[in-house]
Amino acid sequence: MTFTVRAPASSANLGPGFDSLGLSVPLYTTLRVTPQDVTEVVPLGPELENTPADESNYVYKAMLLAAKRAGQDLPPARIEIETEVPLARGLGSSAAALVAGVVAGNELLGRPLDDPAVLDVTAREEGHPDNVAPALFGGIVVATLDKLGTHYVRLDPPANLGVTVLVPDFELSTSKARAVLPREYSRADAVHALSHAALLAAALAGGRLDLLKHAMQDYIHQIWRAPLVPGLSDILDDAHKHGALGAALSGAGPTVLCFHDTREDTARLHTYLHGVMTKNGLTGRVMDFPIDTAGTVVTRG
Template identity: 60%
Template sequence: MTATSSLVPHPSTHTIEVRAPASSANLGSGFDAVGLALSLHTTVRATLTERPEVITNLPGVPLDETNYVYRSARLLADTAGKPLPPLRLEIESDIPLARGLGSSAAALIAGLVAANTLLGEPLTTHELLDVAAREEGHPDNVGACLLGGAIIATLDDGHVEHVHVTPPAHLGVLLVIPHFELLTSKARGVLPHTYTRADTVHALSHAALLAAALTTGRLDLLHRAMQDRLHQPHRAPLVPGLTTILNEATTHGALGAALSGAGPSVLCFYDRHDDPTPLTAFLHDVLHREHLHGTLRDLTIDPNGTTHTTPPHP
């Protein structure tokens, strides 16, 4: 088995290139049910070869068959009941790891789609979504990553039911990406095991309003619809500045704000018809006040989801 960390072109007539977007899950009240595809991407070039090989620009990830993209490809083959031939995987990504931006979902979907394509597409898109959601445990990140736009979904008995939404083109996304990692397991570990009846009713009503706002384009409803009591208040101590952004961002031009996935990134929606300067200045000020190092990114919503092409020979 060979592993290397430098990217080298590898000509082959059996190569597929897969591009999978980042995603932001929950959007506040849509806990484990709502996801949004964003314009950061993981790109995987998979080539049928004589021996397994993994090369990547990502630090600290396995460079052998235990790599998550490779394991995802094997999961697809096992699910389809087909043998997986040896693969050379070239993996590049601009999705920050452990930041609540669906890096694991992008790796999972990229591996599934690459293997499915190379094996003659034995699984349909919906079957791919089912496999990915079962593996992740929820359909929000993987659904948005696979399909693009926004997704509202449930996972019942191993199968996903979903509504795919194309948000308005003028819905902008400002993202605060702190320079520290937050593992999903830690963020989930602080959640309570039970909730009050009042919090449950609050969650149901606001998640329903969020779904309605997204499907009808009622961006004026986002601020109220994204209000949450299930996870964000409990995760706030792990993310300095989160409470301030959730409480004050709309007074500086945001349409709504939410912790992105399990965090620590924080998402703010805004209308691209409006000047984002006051919102940008507010977010920079929060980082400064909290003595946080971080990056502010103005992203678009990825409308295409995961795509695959056959690259030309170099």
């Protein structure tokens, strides 16, 4: 019987929560899997037109990861792949594909892996859990990855917290964005990161929206990546003056995420963000979203 796996996009880091904090965004990668005698990989839609239509596809490789962890052979199937997640934009497109693939592989095998095992497989493949954890579980997730396993706490979004994303019309690879980061940090920068990440997690857990603009300050990655994303520094400094509760580079960028209060009109914030793009000769989209709370969903039929 055919089943469908839908995994959401995600925004990681949220400022100081580097490689450990993220949330789920309602843009989806969807797989339709039909068991059959031979394997077919079928990417669909404009976002995936240049991706492999064979077993070298990243989604199929992710399905194989589930089989490897389970110690089983992956049965053949037709796998149709679609996505709404823009590629190489800092919205977790690879994490959504990875999570969808591992969950689909696990489903095809009869679910030998529980959720913690699926999280561990995907986090170790990515090298960090900040995108895969919210893609799998939805909501806001704080997670760590170490030799003992992958550990996480999922938070329901605070009441009235929404996100506004500015998605520029250019790609930025994670490898390029990581290459600009320093190899070492000062003690002062380490203390700043730890204290602000702790404050951000506590503010999100406690619904303290008033603290977000303070808690989201970061010296670990955003200041180093700012030259790769024109206008980012301005947004981080000034978005709160135009209706944002706080702002951060989304993942490795170039997308920028702003929190907003859903009780307030976001028109002023949209106007500001479009103005920043125009000032820097960029084009792109500005969109409002709730935080996805469902995570990855499997349906049959």
